[in-house]
């Protein structure tokens with residue numbers, strides 16, 4: 317199998333129930349992942365605090381993942397960053413029994429899909445730069461937090477505009493009924 321920064325050798329744990337190892341792995345993210353608004357970017361750092369226990373069925377992996385996600389505010393569109401911190405516990409099975417989602421392959425485990433799923437689930441679908449972000453002015457698009465008190469001349473109420481038209485017609489012959 318192809319080795320990636322997320323591949324961990326578990327040879328010294330395999331088929332030795334009761335054995336346990338702890339490791340810290342620093343990954344430079346090779347390929348970004350996330351949702352449309354925010355994600356962990358290529359080249360950013362992920363720290364994986366790993367605890368691996370040998371069981372009869374496979375290797376039980378508990379991990380805490382720390383990193384940084386970057387994206388944009390869903391309301392005002394400025395660039396934002398936020399800390400990512402997720403934990404997971406998964407069994408990597410020796411057998412390819414369908415009951416187990418993850419398997420040990422050739423003395424290694426691949427943490428990439430587990431980390432990706434855990435991190436993506438933890439990301440907000442509507443990230444904001446701050447909880448009370450006011451977004452953008454619907455008329456001119458300025459960021460309202462940067463422009464306190466920003467407002468426009470009250471637009472003419474369409475009903476009055478119609479009256480204005482009628483007034484303009486008054487001098488004519490009244491064809492409009």
Ligand SMILES: [Zn+2]
Pocket residue numbers: 389390391392393394444445446449450451
């Ligand atoms: Zn914002």
Ligand SMILES: [Zn+2]
Pocket residue numbers: 453454455456457458466467468
């Ligand atoms: Zn405006």
